[in-house]
Amino acid sequence: xxxxxxxxxxxxxxxxxxxxxxxxxxxxxxxxxxxxxxxxxxxxxxxxxxxxxxxxxxxxxxxxxxxxxxxxxxxxxxxxxxxxxxxxxxxxxxxxxxxxxxxxxxxxxxxxxxxxxxxxxxxxxxxxxxxxxxxxxxxxxxxxxxxxxxxxxxxxxxxxxxxxxxxxxxxxxxxxxxxxxxxxxxxxxxxxxxxxxxxxxxxxxxxxxxxxxxxxxxxxxxxxxxxxxxxxxxxxxxxxxxxxxxxxxxxxxxxxxxxxxxxxxxxxxxxxxxxxxxxxxxxxxxxxxxxxxxxxxxxxxxxxxxxxxxxxxxxxxxxxxxxxxxxxx
Amino acid sequence: xxxxxxxxxxxxxxxxxxxxxxxxxxxxxxxxxxxxxxxxxxxxxxxxxxxxxxxxxxxxxxxxxxxxxxxxxxxxxxxxxxxxxxxxxxxxxxxxxxxxxxxxxxxxxxxxxxxxxxxxxxxxxxxxxxxxxxxxxxxxxxxxxxxxxxxxxxxxxxxxxxxxxxxxxxxxxxxxxxxxxxxxxxxxxxxxxxxxxxxxxxxxxxxxxxxxxxxxxxxxxxxxxxxxxxxxxxxxxxxxxxxxxxxxxxxxxxxxxxxxxxxxxxxxxxxxxxxxxxxxxxxxxxxxxxxxxxxxxxxxxxxxx
Amino acid sequence: xxxxxxxxxxxxxxxxxxxxxxxxxxxxxxxxxxxxxxxxxxxxxxxxxxxxxxxxxxxxxxxxxxxxxxxxxxxxxxxxxxxxxxxxxxxxxxxxxxxxxxxxxxxxxxxxxxxxxxxxxxxxxxxxxxxxxxxxxxxxxxxxxxxxxxxxxxxxxxxxxxxxxxxxxxxxxxxxxxxxxxxxxxxxxxxxxxxxxxxxxxxxxxxxxxxxxxxxxxxxxxxxxxxxxxxxxxxxxxxxxxxxxxxxxxxxxxxxxxxxxxxxxxxxxxxxxxxxxxxxxxxxxxxxxxxxxxxxxxxxxxxxxxxxxxxxxxxxxxxxxxxxxxxxxxx
Numbered sequence: 001x002x003x004x005x006x007x008x009x010x011x012x013x014x015x016x017x018x019x020x021x022x023x024x025x026x027x028x029x030x031x032x033x034x035x036x037x038x039x040x041x042x043x044x045x046x047x048x049x050x051x052x053x054x055x056x057x058x059x060x061x062x063x064x065x066x067x068x069x070x071x072x073x074x075x076x077x078x079x080x081x082x083x084x085x086x087x088x089x090x091x092x093x094x095x096x097x098x099x100x101x102x103x104x105x106x107x108x109x110x111x112x113x114x115x116x117x118x119x120x121x122x123x124x125x126x127x128x129x130x131x132x133x134x135x136x137x138x139x140x141x142x143x144x145x146x147x148x149x150x151x152x153x154x155x156x157x158x159x160x161x162x163x164x165x166x167x168x169x170x171x172x173x174x175x176x177x178x179x180x181x182x183x184x185x186x187x188x189x190x191x192x193x194x195x196x197x198x199x200x201x202x203x204x205x206x207x208x209x210x211x212x213x214x215x216x217x218x219x220x221x222x223x224x225x226x227x228x229x230x231x232x233x234x235x236x237x238x239x240x241x242x243x244x245x246x247x248x249x250x251x252x253x254x255x256x257x258x259x260x261x262x263x264x265x266x267x268x269x270x271x272x273x274x275x276x277x278x279x280x281x282x283x284x285x286x287x288x289x290x291x292x293x294x295x296x297x298x299x300x301x302x303x304x305x306x307x308x309x310x311x312x313x314x315x316x317x318x319x320x321x322x323x324x325x326x327x328x329x
Numbered sequence: 330x331x332x333x334x335x336x337x338x339x340x341x342x343x344x345x346x347x348x349x350x351x352x353x354x355x356x357x358x359x360x361x362x363x364x365x366x367x368x369x370x371x372x373x374x375x376x377x378x379x380x381x382x383x384x385x386x387x388x389x390x391x392x393x394x395x396x397x398x399x400x401x402x403x404x405x406x407x408x409x410x411x412x413x414x415x416x417x418x419x420x421x422x423x424x425x426x427x428x429x430x431x432x433x434x435x436x437x438x439x440x441x442x443x444x445x446x447x448x449x450x451x452x453x454x455x456x457x458x459x460x461x462x463x464x465x466x467x468x469x470x471x472x473x474x475x476x477x478x479x480x481x482x483x484x485x486x487x488x489x490x491x492x493x494x495x496x497x498x499x500x501x502x503x504x505x506x507x508x509x510x511x512x513x514x515x516x517x518x519x520x521x522x523x524x525x526x527x528x529x530x531x532x533x534x535x536x537x538x539x540x541x542x543x544x545x546x547x548x549x550x551x552x553x554x555x556x557x558x559x560x561x562x563x564x565x566x567x568x569x570x571x572x573x574x575x576x577x578x579x580x581x582x583x584x585x586x587x588x589x590x591x592x593x594x595x596x597x598x599x600x601x602x603x604x605x606x607x608x609x610x611x612x613x614x615x616x617x618x619x620x621x622x623x624x625x626x627x628x629x630x631x632x633x634x
Numbered sequence: 635x636x637x638x639x640x641x642x643x644x645x646x647x648x649x650x651x652x653x654x655x656x657x658x659x660x661x662x663x664x665x666x667x668x669x670x671x672x673x674x675x676x677x678x679x680x681x682x683x684x685x686x687x688x689x690x691x692x693x694x695x696x697x698x699x700x701x702x703x704x705x706x707x708x709x710x711x712x713x714x715x716x717x718x719x720x721x722x723x724x725x726x727x728x729x730x731x732x733x734x735x736x737x738x739x740x741x742x743x744x745x746x747x748x749x750x751x752x753x754x755x756x757x758x759x760x761x762x763x764x765x766x767x768x769x770x771x772x773x774x775x776x777x778x779x780x781x782x783x784x785x786x787x788x789x790x791x792x793x794x795x796x797x798x799x800x801x802x803x804x805x806x807x808x809x810x811x812x813x814x815x816x817x818x819x820x821x822x823x824x825x826x827x828x829x830x831x832x833x834x835x836x837x838x839x840x841x842x843x844x845x846x847x848x849x850x851x852x853x854x855x856x857x858x859x860x861x862x863x864x865x866x867x868x869x870x871x872x873x874x875x876x877x878x879x880x881x882x883x884x885x886x887x888x889x890x891x892x893x894x895x896x897x898x899x900x901x902x903x904x905x906x907x908x909x910x911x912x913x914x915x916x917x918x919x920x921x922x923x924x925x926x927x928x929x930x931x932x933x934x935x936x937x938x939x940x941x942x943x944x945x946x947x948x949x950x951x952x953x954x955x956x957x958x959x960x961x962x963x964x965x
Contacts, residue, residue: 044819188682188846193890193904200901215820218849218892222901241896259824260894261849263876271831271853273824277789524737525747528797531695531729532751532804533721546741629741629784 004035006176006209007056007094012069014048014055023281025051025064027233030308033177038203038210040224040241042217042256046278048233049213053179056211057096058086092122095170097199099182102162105154111138112150115169122173137168141198160191164198171202178203181213196223217260221245226314229253232279232289235308239315249317252290288320296321370622373615380612384431393422395429396580404598417587417601418594426587427608433494433583434609437567437576438560438616441498445505446556452506453513454544458521458536468514471507479504480569487575497576501563512555516548523547550627557620561613568609584609638670638706639840640727640808645693645703663689665864667703671808676834676841678855678872680848680887686864687844691812694842695729696720707808725755728801732813734793738785738800744771745781748800755804770799775829791822795829802833810842815850827854848891852876857947860884863922870948880950883923921953929954 014026026048033039043049055066058078071078073093078086090096098104106114115134116127123130131150138146141164154162163183170178180199184192200223203210212223220227220241227244229237229252237250248254258272276293279285285292291301300320308316311323365371383390393412399420407415407423414423456467474482486500520526521544529539568585570576577583582590584605591602645667648660663686671677681687692698694705696713705712712723728751731737738747748770749763758766768778774795785793794814801809811830815823831854834841845851851858852872859869860881868881879885889905917925917935924934931953939953 044821189848190682190886190890193892194906196892196901197904197906216892217820217894221894221896222892222899222904224896245894245896256820257894259820261824261827261847261853262894263849263852263888263891264893271824271828273828274821275825277791277822524731524733525739527692527697528729528731528737528800529739529750529754530697531724531727532754532800533724534754535717535721538754543739547739630786 005032006035006074007033008070008072009052009056010070010072012052012055012071013067014051014060014064015067016064018063021282022063024284025233025281026055028069029230029233029235030069031228031235031238033209033211034226035176035209036204036207037225038200038212038223039226039228040220041211041213041228041230042215042220043230044215044278046232046281047230049230050181052230053096053181053211053213056179057090057094059090088122091118091175092173093175094177094179095173095175097163097166097170097178097180097183099185102154102159104166105162107154110151110153111157111165115150115165115172118169118172133172134168137172138165141165141168141171141202142194143168158191159187160195163187163191163195167195167198167202171206174206175208177209177211179211179213182215183212184219185214185216192219199223217245217257218262229256232284233281234289234318235316236290236318237316238308243312243315247315249311249315249322250290250319251294251296251321255293255295288318364622364626367622367625369618370626373618373622376611376615377619380431380608380615381435383428384435387425387428387432391422391425391428393425395421395425395582397421404594404601406598407600407604414604415598415600417591418598423600423604426582427584427605430582430584430587430605431608433571433577433581434564434567434585434612436494437497437501437583438564438612441501441505442556442559442563444498444502445559446509446552448502449506449509450513450545450548450552453510453515454517454540454548456510457514457517458540458544464514467510471510474503474507475511480566483566483570484573484575487570492575492578494577497567497570500570500575501566504566505559505563508559509552509555513548513552516551517544520544520547550624553627554620554624557616557623561609561616564609564612637672639673639708640671640694640842641704641706641709642670642694643668643704643706645690645705646701647689647693647698648701662864664693664700667861667864667866669859669866669869671840671842673807673840674834674838675856676843676854678851678858679842679844679861680846680851680858681861682846682887684863685861687861688812690861691729691810691842691844695724695727695810721755725751725804726807727810728804728806728808729810729812730794730797730801730814732816734790734797734814734817735785735788737797738793740785742784743781744783744785744788744796747785748781748796748803751800751804757804766803767799770803771796773802773833774799789822791818791826794818794826798826798829798833802837805837806839808840808842810844812844813846814843816845816847823850830854848876848887860887865922865951867923867952868948868950870945870950874945874948878945878948880944880948880955881923881952882927882929882954884950886926921951 010030012026012029013024016023016025029052041049041052051060054060056071060066066079073089078089112131112134115137116130119125119130119133120127135146135150138150143149143161143164183199184195187195196219199210214220224241227239227241228235229250231252237244237248237253244253245257248257255274259274274293279289279292285302287302287304288294288306291297294301298321306318306320308318309322310316399416401420402412402416403418403420405412405416407413409415412422414427416422417426452467452471456464483500483504486503487496490496490499526539526543529543565585567576568583568588571583571586572589577586587605588602588609595602645664647664648662650660667690669677679687679690689698693700696705700713704714707723707726710723712720715723742750745764745767748767752758752763752766768781771778771780776792776795785796788796815826818826827850833839843851843854855872857870858872858875859866860875860883861867862883868875868879868884875884876888879888886905892904893899920935920937921927921939924930927934933953939951940956941949941951942955943949944955
């Protein structure tokens, strides 16, 4: 692995509830985030993509626990670090942007003071200096008339403006990694475009690593350099964005691409949904977790769970039949 | 129906969870069974039923007259032959007094709460559903009533009428209506904005039908739970009124009065105070547990499995 | 429109503004909206949050009383009808909501929920209603036996199937889908979309399909209407509106949608409208979109643009497409 890896996950396993009868929401996820690149984590609800992000941030609350794996930041395992050290990392080395900007902002604090607090939590500077920097940050993320806006409260603002403020807080300490969990899902499409552009520009400018969690394949295609596809708690395919969209190998990835409804699709072309529902993670299927819904499933798929195996450079697929030609089109 | 009975080409088998749903009994009864599985609630119900039966059949269950004083046998401790739970300061049999006292206490606990729940539910639902001026009017009237301390208001009402059980019931009812009314209105406001109310209106449901079939069942359970909690409390409030001479008149005594009367001899004969106190405690707790059990049983989301 | 199954003429609705004091100005949620729906067609209604599309749906269904305008079903007045007539007309017009689970009464079984419109309309015996509900459950891809279960036992997609069954039990001519697939996951969404399209074919239904997602609307609609701050700013055949958009807002919307193909579109290619300028209140005069419009002219600030026909069945509400102002030459 090249030296520009900032964060590496090895066999992350996060469980909610007791060992027996609990739900393993993330089951053996490994990947690396590299400096200056955007990695998209794609999946449907319940796939474990958000839990993965929260695990990295150390924000899993009981009854949830990270039960196995390593979270290596510059080679140091965050799971072995103490709570204080972890807190120092959160916010300063890793910044996080959430889906709903309103609920993740404190309604009784002004924009400016919230951002200033984030800065003061990590750096020994005065309140006044921190608030000045907050105004500069708001300017930086495209908030017009930032000095005045810093004095306003979250409910005064549109969703797009709130998301900008949240992004300003996330980048306040110039983190190496930005994790954005469905940052535009709650926004209108015209606002989404501006927020995506902002995230992209900031990531480029800071040469940071952006982990973008989304269910929207359009957003993935626009933003990602690398893509991880998650299904039922596991990564099923990893590839660069072009390979993923143009030469996907995992049947789930292929089916998901078939489900996307784009403005260019022909109305008369038949819809090709994925039949069935994602598995109940309290009782996951014994073999491949996608097998019950997979058109290509064979006996082996129900027997054993496939591991990620490489197909060319930087392309990994967890499917027993990945080597065969998947002529499903 | 001219809907074709064959299936459209959508995959149902893969979508529905496996296994045909098993429902051994008609749906009408399964909530009852859900309730019966809740042991605490069942125990509470049994306790309350026993208390009620004891009150109703007091004359047959007790060998003694509750008002018959026996100066030769004052302060008999529990376990005295012929007086299972002893006697009080006037030598009256404690068993008899507890059974007869239950008649008043349960009446005062249950009847006003039920009456107030019905009135409060009606007012609250109407206010929450209609909104606007009617809402404002009803709620302001209830606010005025709420502004008085609960017991003070009851005293005022009971004071202007002739003392007695009927007066007590009336006073407590008036006191409780605003509490239930407010809760019912809040619950109604939460329900009327639900999309299923809109769906019912889109299907042609009229306001009375929607109130009866949609709003009522969905606001009923918080009210039932609240009412059962209030019943225990009202036994105590009723005792307070009696103590002030505004409720039942001596020698008739409810449990609360028994506690009050016994307090002067607490050192000499603690059982005179403690026994009715324990009965109040047990009955109040039973009402609370019954309320919790009913809430769970009334809601299909918690009742199953 | 003589052959229109549903005609909406000049529908208007304002709500009292929130907050006290000076800001308490009435908010015009729907301003002078007219359209029609032909038998068997799907009209897609697209717009961003706060554009009034959901209010419009509720006005059409008379769940909210309009301030003005009319709705006609097959030529019969619906808005102006008496309460009794309207109740009967409701059988022809049903709705499916976004939040499927909370659109079902949690205290009724699925079967009772589905049969409820029949009951509210006073149709059928309990046994008939029960049978009808079981039949519809199968029609939407669930099992007849599911009728005895409760809504919370089902997933989001299944709840939406149940809600669709309920909307169909009165044999309506028209079904309004208000963001009916927006809350669903991609793979489940396309299952429900296919069901909706299949049912239309089978039962000859007409749809009004409301969504913020132009991609989804494009997939199901014959015609698309684009709403912006209470008005339909462009309406026309789906293919025309997407391939040859006339209103600057439609263009901005189309340019902002990411295409799921990294070879054709990256984040740099996304069109950026002046999005954060958008306030929910339309400007006091002129075109509603002019504060955000890159093609603003003096006239746009002063006058509400006329509705201009740009092609057969394709109209836009913009000064630029008015005769003598060719937008095509500018863009």
